[in-house]
Amino acid sequence: MFSTAFLDLPPFVAAAGTVRLPGSKSISNRVLLLAALAEGTTTVHDLLDSDDTRVMLDALRALGCGVELTTGSTVRIHGLNGQLHTPQATLFLGNAGTAMRPLTAALSLLGGDFELSGVPRMHERPIGDLVDALTQLGCQIDYLGNPGYPPLRIHPVAPAHLTLDAPIRVRGDVSSQFLTALLLALPLVAVRDITIDVVGELISKPYIEITLNLLARFGIVVQRDGWQRFTIPAGSRYRSPGEIHVEADASSASYFIALGALAASGGALRIEGVGAESIQGDIRFIEAARQMGAHVESGPNWLQVARGAWPLKAIDLDANHIPDAAMTLAVMALHADGPSTLRNIASWRVKETDRIDAMAAELRKLGAMVEDGPDFIRVHPLAAADWRAARIKTYDDHRVAMCFSLAAFNPAGLPVRILDPHCVAKTFPDYFETLFTVIDVPEVPVICIDGPTASGKGTLAVEVAHELGYHYLDSGSLYRVTGLATRRKGLEPEPAYEAEIAALAETLPLQFVKGKVLLDGEDVSDAIRTEAAGMDASRVSALPAVRAALLALQKRFRRLPGLVADGRDMGTVIFPEARLKVFLTASAAQRAERRHKQLISKGISTTLDSLRADLEARDARDSSRSVAPLKPAQDARRLDNSQLSIAQSVEQVLNWWQETQPFKSS
Ligand SMILES: Nc1ncnc2c1ncn2[C@@H]1O[C@H](COP(=O)(O)OP(=O)(O)OP(=O)(O)O)[C@@H](O)[C@H]1O
């Protein structure tokens, strides 16, 4: 997961391969609540691990429900059998509508004292229609902030005081989650038939189908009369199915379906975990994608997508049945043969953010012409010359972030910057990592930082990599480990043993794990950091065959979203095409002093004079060797950090990097 302030996506040219998607958020949170209310233990497999499921699990624990995390995505829930062990709790539900709405209904009926709150955006998401419906029943709920919105206080009500004989009326035209909440909760008190009447045209019907389907898995068979009336039969009781598997998220599939439809070549994109027989309404995104020209094949548990028509065909769609996935169509529409209109999407305005406003604003940043209204958005195609490199604001909305990652696929070959990429944690924490496994880019960005010993290259490179979310290559550690392996083999780091040492380097059993360097499984991080090890590294690094042996390994570090590499020849030999090369220096006196402090802090005793002599000798050898000598690349930017703090050096390099990017004016 990327927790950086932004993530830059280089332009995509192709996509191919296989992705396995995380579990559906809608199914995960419904299943968790049903399992908690049911009698018996439910083992939930393939549960989504995300912000929204975590708040639901925390809430269930706070309510006294037994939650056992077994393997990574399997959870065992010990059901409460409709009886609360803890009839008092304060629950923080983040921005999870799939937790806030059903828990409000269930806790109002279970009897107890509860306070439910969330992040500020949750307090702007309406819940009044659900509270009104529950109040008709006799539940007692107070608004602790603005009327009609969380936070809420729920007071205990005895079941005998609930009015269950008249139909409960609930609005269906703002959010289908209100009806879902009632359907999930009312079996708790079904001593007689309970009828729910939907007022207004029910939106997002497929989500209600998921609810009914899952209720049936837990023993509750709801009678449905069209989409206006639902009856929970008297005597309904939740019974655990024992084991239940969560399908992969069909809305998340939409980004990869779109990618397959957009990618020019590279073969098909296969999506595993969800298929044509999914119970999720958003699977119907496939129909819309096909309408736009995507070539989609499907099986029970997989999808395979390739580009069909190109440009894509413009679409005019009532997207009420696929509200979440339809956002992806808005980005695909940039590549269509005319304006595309998505209608009947008023619910976008009350989601994680006002999604109509958000999509329109960010599409305009890319250069697109967009029209929008209370319940529609119309997106005009974008010609290659009109695309702009944009910084995409994500509004703490996972779907905005994921949709706009697709803007990195554009005919102008422009990158896209996604601000606050961490918001994908709501439903797909590893979204970007998954994306990077299937896309092809013309150039993975690299920043090279070369310079003499103890100039601060490693410190600077690690910080810059951290800020950008890039990978990091400490190339010196490869020579250091080679030097150590040489000694352990009883060899001298001398030209006489060049072939043997190169053979060692070629097959180093080396791993980098959580900042540690492992040689054949042994943590050698400290052993390679002594000055003697540095000197051995310098000796082996002067051997041409050793340098050649380590070449391919270093190049393999260049992976998306980018790399910061430090060493002596990063800019001159390993990545000569890098857009930013920094040659970092500091006076010998400063460097010796820094290294002295560094070693003393690690409990290694040494003297300033000997250190300075050692580092000067090492620099002299590194600069004078015949292959890949230490020297600035012709196009390197020089940075003398003798008088700079680490933070100032980092800022300078990030500013230089910024200058190489086309985001300035957006
Ligand atoms: N700008 C700076 N100001 C003060 N101290 C710094 C600065 N940059 C780095 N240092 C400190 O100098 C020491 C050496 O830095 P670092 O290990 O990053 O150097 P290096 O160039 O990677 O060394 P080597 O080439 O030997 O691996 C560290 O203790 C680090 O905290």
Ligand SMILES: Nc1ccn([C@@H]2O[C@H](COP(=O)(O)O)[C@@H](O)[C@H]2O)c(=O)n1
């Ligand atoms: N790209 C590189 C990196 C390092 N070396 C040699 O390894 C020695 C140790 O490197 P540190 O950065 O960890 O101090 C260094 O003195 C160089 O001789 C190299 O040749 N090329």
